[in-house]
Amino acid sequence: MTDSSVREFKMPDVGEGLTEAEILKWYVEPGDTVTDGQVVCEVETAKAAVELPIPYDGVVRALHFPEGSTVDVGTSIIAVGVGDGAAAAAEPVQEAVADTPATTEAEEPKPEGRQPVLVGYGVSTSSTRRRPRKGAKDPAAAREVSAAIQAEMNGHGPSAPAAPSAGDRPLAKPPVRKLAKDLGVDLATVVPSGPDGVITREDVHAAVAPAPGEASGATPAAVAPAPSPAAPASYDTARETRVPVKGVRRATAAAMVGSAFTAPHVTEFVTVDVTRTMKLVEELKQDKEYTGLRVNPLLLISKALLVAIRRNPEVNASWDEVAQEIVVKHYVNLGIAAATPRGLIVPNIKDAQAQTLPQLAGSLGELVSTAREGRTSPAAMQGGTVTITNVGVFGVDTGTPILNPGESAILAVGAIKLQPWVHKGKVKPRQVTTLALSFDHRLVDGELGSKVLADVAAVLEQPKRLISWA
Secondary structure: OOHHHEEEEEOOOOOOOOOEEEEEEEOOOOOOEEOOOOEEEEEEOOOOEEEEEOOOOEEEEEEOOOOOOEEEOOOEEEEEEOHHHHHOOHHHHHHHHHOHHHHHHHHOOOOOOOOOOOOOOOOOOOOOOOOOOOOOOOOHHHHHHHHHHHHHHHHHOOOOOOOOOOOOOOEEOHHHHHHHHHHOOOHHHOOOOOHHHEEOHHHHHHHHOOOOOOOOOOOHHHOOOOOOOOOOOOOOOOOOOOOOOOHHHHHHHHHHHHHHOOOOEEEEEEEEEOHHHHHHHHHHHOOHHHOOOOOOHHHHHHHHHHHHHHHOHHHOEEEEOOOOEEEEOOOOOEEEOEEEOOEEEOOEEOOHHHOOHHHHHHHHHHHHHHHHOOOOOHHHHOOOOEEEEEHHHHOOOOOOOOOOOOOOEEEEEOOOEEEEEEEOOEEEEEEEEEEEEEEEOOOOOHHHHHHHHHHHHHHHHOOOHHHHOO
16 A cells, blocks of 8 residues: 555644643544544543534544544544555555555644634644654754844844733643743743744743853753653642643633633622512423423523613624724624533523524523533633623522633523512512623723623513513
């Protein structure tokens, strides 16, 4: 079999602008026959588990990575024999192909680098290849010029540009961040030279390298080679369990930290009598139009929020930092926070404002079941405008939710409990809940946020407003 009859299937960008994915499970083995469109493995990105289909027919020759490996987008993960030679014996070909990635990688022209992106903002189509490994050939002269330029950029030359502002998180891949940590370099002080402001390994080394004319008595630590990685701290496995932070958990942590320290959060609360809403829920369950649909308080709470947004459209917006503009959305992609075995995810219902109540019930049911089964697609988690998080299912009264990045508001719904309540001048047991609305104070002021929350509460107290305010 010739090399041309072996196809290398590379880790694709699944459409959410991420740079890597973890291989969770292989569904094929070397020697298996595969057909175009057949799922060969399941991978987990920073947001969801996704099944990958092979785009051609053939025989599996080699799996380049075992389960549990984290692989960069654009890296070959499986070799498939195609064409007339596909039926040849698998073992000899597998041995030949196993050596192919290293040779191919060394021969590939050096890419200019992948464009770093944030989740939900797309990805550049200019390159999906991995950066060359540390041992890849690179002209010495180019390195010297790059180091000299970077040294000047980082303050060793005649003029040093201003370091990135404290509010901007430096862009760098995890290996570069580790290198900076080992060398004691604050990435916020490093001027990037990579595409779109990405900090490279050369930038970090240049940041600690002395200028050519500096005194020889410079701090030794500044020119010392990177120390060997410290050995993992020992701990009692019977008393502690350490869980690697990756996948959905890592993405959630990064998103929440970014949101909390970027958008100035304000949270307001209101306690409301939802007895009439609960009665309406029971009535809808008996309605033939809702047969087979998921009818619960979340359905009417979602509709109440959509009504409040229609009455106060300025709340459905986002902040464009680059253009210094507030972008008001004329559609509502309603996010629903869902706890899954892999962590918290927030899929959203596209154009929820245009759906009738039965349609919204169907969308909510499908969203929840898909999330619990781990089948939520990356596209379903992009483009959200506002979110609802139902902490009441855990018996919690309320909370101060953190905004989903890029969104203007998030509504937390507490537990619905029977409580003494003044109703028509008398204290009676009523079903009561507490709502909390967090919003981005850059684009939502106190008056607007209060109106939205008050409207949601008013609808839940008097569900007939779903009709009168429609």
